[in-house]
Amino acid sequence: MPTTYTDQFYTFDPANPPSGGTSVSFVSYNLTDQNDDGDVDAFDNDSVNGSDVSSSYPGDTVTINVPGTGNVTYTGTTFYLANGDRVFTPTDGQVLANGTFVSSTWVSGQGPLDVGDLGPPCFAAGTLIETERGMTPIQDIEVGDLVRTLDNGLQPVKWSGKRTVAALDKRAPIRFAKGAIGNTRELLVSPQHKILVSGWRAELFFGEDEVLVAATHLVNADTIHRAPRRHINYHHLMFDRHEILLAEGIPTESFYPGEYILQDSDLHDEVMDLFPEMIGQAGPDWETARTVLRSKEAQVLCGDNL
Structure with missing residues (x-):
């Protein structure tokens, strides 16, 4: 089909x-x-x-x-x-x-x-997000709820979305086993979802204390791998700006409309109704929260450590 x-x-x-x-x-x-x-x-x-x-x-x-x-x-x-x-x-x-x-x-x-390569940054259903009321399943977070962010404290959710997608082959979610990157439980995210990575390599090679790396570029032979299934329920959380959230205890990105908004007409219309200032421009508020590394840059950053 x-x-x-x-x-x-x-x-x-x-x-x-x-x-x-x-x-x-x-x-x-x-x-x-x-x-x-x-x-x-x-x-x-x-x-x-x-x-x-x-x-x-x-x-x-x-x-x-x-x-x-x-x-x-x-x-x-x-x-x-x-x-x-x-x-x-x-x-x-x-x-x-x-x-x-x-x-x-x-x-x-x-x-x-x-x-x-066209995929959205999103979390699988069941992912625990740190909010004002503690660790909360993402599917239970609603517009207006306060979510803890790394840079700006508690921030209200301005939009939340959900979609069910086929999850086979290259579209399979990336599974981080418990403790793989400091996460307190298993974490499932979409392949293009960005994870915050820090360390001496980031400073040495890119002049940044922290950078964002797509989950698919962190796959290794042990604790981080693709987890194919017929379908998966993905959830998105969006704020007034691109934010770094705590998901299963590790820092990762919120929904970033610049990467995905043009790929779904219904999503585009819904988000534009809420954020009309985005029409026709990315604007300073939609810059990424950290520098985003490409595949080859991610390989340099991670080396043999992941």
């Missing part, structure tokens, strides 16, 4: 880009995984924006000069479509922004886009 996702795209080919200084704006397109095998590629009639994928190139990069921010480099996948369009979508957890084109790089090898 087909599964459709929504994501951000630049509408040019990094291998044949516009001239430097050209204005660039992102758009939202649907991606359809026709046979629901967990990837989008040139096989099985997968499509983007209604047109079949002819080829796909993971690993291309696009650098954009974003007003007020400077140059931002995105890593992602470029799709060649049957209708002649060429489109690029990020797979590095960043949010595309409007700006002017600076440069690009491209790869020659084809490959699929793993839909796991």
